[in-house]
Amino acid sequence: MEKKILTKYVDDPNQINIDTYLSHGGYKALEKVLKEMKPPEVIEEVKKSGVRGRGGAGFPAGVKWGFIPKDNPKPRYLVCNGDESEPGTCKDRVLMESDPHSVVEGMAISSYAIGSHLAFIYNRGEFAYPARMMEKAVEEAYEKGYLGKNILGTGYDLDMIVHTGGGAYICGEESSQLNSIEGERGMSRMRPPFPAVAGLYACPTIVNNVETLAAVPFIINNGGDWYASMGTEKSNGTKLFSLSGHVKNPGNYELELGTPLSVLINDLGGGMLDGHKLKAIIPGGSSTPMLLPDQIDVKLDYESLVEAGSMLGSGAVIVIDERTCMVWVAERLIHFYRHESCGKCTPCRDGTGWLEQLISRIERGEGKPGDIEKIESLCGNIMGRTVCPLGDAAVMPIQSSIKLFRDEWEYHIQNKKCMVKSEFAFK
Amino acid sequence: MILNEKSVAEIKKKMVRYPRRKSARLPAITVAYRQEGHLHGELYREISQIIEIPVIDIATAASFYTMFPKEPVGKFLIQVCHNISCALLGADSLIGYLEEKLGIKKGETTEDDMFTLISVECLGGCTAAPMMQINDEFYENLTHEKVDKILEDLRNKA
Numbered sequence: 001m002e003k004k005i006l007t008k009y010v011d012d013p014n015q016i017n018i019d020t021y022l023s024h025g026g027y028k029a030l031e032k033v034l035k036e037m038k039p040p041e042v043i044e045e046v047k048k049s050g051v052r053g054r055g056g057a058g059f060p061a062g063v064k065w066g067f068i069p070k071d072n073p074k075p076r077y078l079v080c081n082g083d084e085s086e087p088g089t090c091k092d093r094v095l096m097e098s099d100p101h102s103v104v105e106g107m108a109i110s111s112y113a114i115g116s117h118l119a120f121i122y123n124r125g126e127f128a129y130p131a132r133m134m135e136k137a138v139e140e141a142y143e144k145g146y147l148g149k150n151i152l153g154t155g156y157d158l159d160m161i162v163h164t165g166g167g168a169y170i171c172g173e174e175s176s177q178l179n180s181i182e183g184e185r186g187m188s189r190m191r192p193p194f195p196a197v198a199g200l201y202a203c204p205t206i207v208n209n210v211e212t213l214a215a216v217p218f219i220i221n222n223g224g225d226w227y228a229s230m231g232t233e234k235s236n237g238t239k240l241f242s243l244s245g246h247v248k249n250p251g252n253y254e255l256e257l258g259t260p261l262s263v264l265i266n267d268l269g270g271g272m273l274d275g276h277k278l279k280a281i282i283p284g285g286s287s288t289p290m291l292l293p294d295q296i297d298v299k300l301d302y303e304s305l306v307e308a309g310s311m312l313g314s315g316a317v318i319v320i321d322e323r324t325c326m327v328w329v330a331e332r333l334i335h336f337y338r339h340e341s342c343g344k345c346t347p348c349r350d351g352t353g354w355l356e357q358l359i360s361r362i363e364r365g366e367g368k369p370g371d372i373e374k375i376e377s378l379c380g381n382i383m384g385r386t387v388c389p390l391g392d393a394a395v396m397p398i399q400s401s402i403k404l405f406r407d408e409w410e411y412h413i414q415n416k417k418c419m420v421k422s423e424f425a426f427k
Numbered sequence: 428m429i430l431n432e433k434s435v436a437e438i439k440k441k442m443v444r445y446p447r448r449k450s451a452r453l454p455a456i457t458v459a460y461r462q463e464g465h466l467h468g469e470l471y472r473e474i475s476q477i478i479e480i481p482v483i484d485i486a487t488a489a490s491f492y493t494m495f496p497k498e499p500v501g502k503f504l505i506q507v508c509h510n511i512s513c514a515l516l517g518a519d520s521l522i523g524y525l526e527e528k529l530g531i532k533k534g535e536t537t538e539d540d541m542f543t544l545i546s547v548e549c550l551g552g553c554t555a556a557p558m559m560q561i562n563d564e565f566y567e568n569l570t571h572e573k574v575d576k577i578l579e580d581l582r583n584k585a
């Protein structure tokens with residue numbers, strides 16, 4: 001059921017050491033591209049694989065790399081996005097802490113493909129341990145000549161910096177991340193220009209998610225066609241899913257795209273915790289619209305989830321059972337987005353604050369008639385009107401909670417209390 | 428100087444790797460926080476001297492990043508994730524249990540300056556909920572017994 005490609009060796013505690021990584025075929029793909037392939041051929045192979053961004057937006061990686069302007073004389077940069085802060089998501093961490101060399105190798109290949117000589121891995125600040133593992137991997141790669149000057153005698157130079165953040169979710173958004181690396185406050189930038197044209201230090205820059213880049217060595221070793229043969233027609237390859245919430249066996253699972261959600265929740269996840277009934281599923285990280293129990297057979301791929309009214313997002317599947325109040329869920333989520341808004345644009349900065357006030361008062365049993373409509377109107381005024389997609393991310397789960405569970409919201413206002421309690425004791 | 432030799436050396440080592448000096452701001456702030464446990468004006472001044480950019484630029488950047496406390500905290504900063512995946516598995520009751528065990532409310536520090544208890548947003552440990560971070564360590568799949576043991580071990584270590 002699981003298809004372990006990126007995660008094949010994550011349970012081997014020695015995989016963090018370069019010798020073990022090498023014994024599993026590590027750095028062969030880097031050697032192959034440096035000695036046998038021209039950068040455009042690497043880009044072509046990645047395009048052929050169809051691998052799409054695993055950070056949330058799902059943009060084809062090879063196509064993005066092709067956006068680097070050919071005639072721009074400025075240096076180019078690669079940034080590997082390991083900020084991983086969308087609630088529910090904890091998959092990049094697995095790769096960074098258990099197979100860090102696969103991330104280094106993927107970054108090195110991608111850097112070569114886009115003509116970069118300096119690559120950054122942006123690690124969320126709280127990930128002290130994954131950052132240490134990445135630092136160790138980078139050091140070992142330098143020692144063995146897979147990074148640094150004249151790599152493997154091919155004349156290609158590449159430096160790599162592990163950069164750690166400071167606990168801001170918005171720094172996962174690529175333009176904020178670039179500001180953060182530059183040493184600024186992590187506020188989003190207006191686009192255009194897109195990072196591929198003017199990114200880090202106003203130079204052409206490619207930002208890719210950890211999981212996206214970790215797939216690259218496999219694509220080079222086995223060919224783009226091999227990768228594209230997995231998954232569905234438009235969602236190729238495998239994807240890591242972080243399963244959390246009310247399931248028996250939460251964890252990270254690597255699945256071929258197109259695998260039914262029920263396989264993840266019931267077969268791998270062992271079904272619902274303590275036999276409670278399923279109420280809702282957040283399928284792609286906290287910002288994606290919720291699904292209902294009758295949608296549990298939806299296929300986990302980019303297109304099927306859009307068809308089902310949601311998104312694949314970062315692949316964080318959060319399972320919610322019948323004991324949960326959906327206003328309470330909405331309050332948790334809006335609190336997060338209000339806290340994490342960078343403050344650059346008014347609809348998001350002020351809108352998330354008002355939303356939190358309104359939703360909290362409903363949750364406290366102080367809601368007034370008309371509050372739901374006010375929330376809906378606020379959501380409508382934020383959606384699509386902000387500098388970066390955090391505004392949309394904040395309102396989507398709220399809109400979906402109201403759409404799917406309006407009776408609970410109304411009950412709250414009329415009866416000044418929850419319909420169901422959400423009192424969860426830890427073990 | 429408050430920053431010790433090791434911290435200064437670390438900042439300088441990081442600084443030279445970046446194409447622009449100002450990129451060393453967040454790494455330098457991180458080093459200072461790891462040494463001192465919280466950030467304050469004097470540290471900003473020292474960082475600004477090392478990387479040679481105005482102190483105000485250090486302070487504005489630092490103020491954006493909530494991971495670094497700007498007031499003194501206890502020797503052990505307990506940060507419990509209260510976000511959705513953890514909340515579904517009892518994060519609130521975990522906070523309550525810690526409040527009871529430590530005899531403080533969320534946001535407070537114990538009288539002996541040993542523990543500060545706060546709640547934070549998702550830490551990327553959602554599949555091992557409920558979880559918390561104490562200083563740089565993650566503690567996951569928490570149960571009452573585990574929490575008791577963690578606190579006891581920390582007290583013994585102190």
Ligand SMILES: Cc1cc2nc3c(=O)[nH]c(=O)nc-3n(C[C@H](O)[C@H](O)[C@H](O)COP(=O)(O)O)c2cc1C
Nearest residue numbers: 053054055081083084085172173174208209212389
């Ligand atoms: C608010 C916000 C937070 C984001 N957080 C992350 C993150 O933690 N990790 C990530 O890889 N992408 C994140 N993204 C997406 C990035 O902006 C970007 O699309 C991605 O890193 C590109 O890599 P990919 O094409 O390989 O997915 C976030 C986007 C937004 C709007």
Ligand code: SF4
Nearest residue numbers: 342344345348386388
């Ligand atoms: S949408 Fe929110 S996070 Fe994004 S730029 Fe505007 S204020 Fe900042």
Ligand code: FES
Nearest residue numbers: 508513550552553
């Ligand atoms: S929700 Fe608690 S670690 Fe992610």
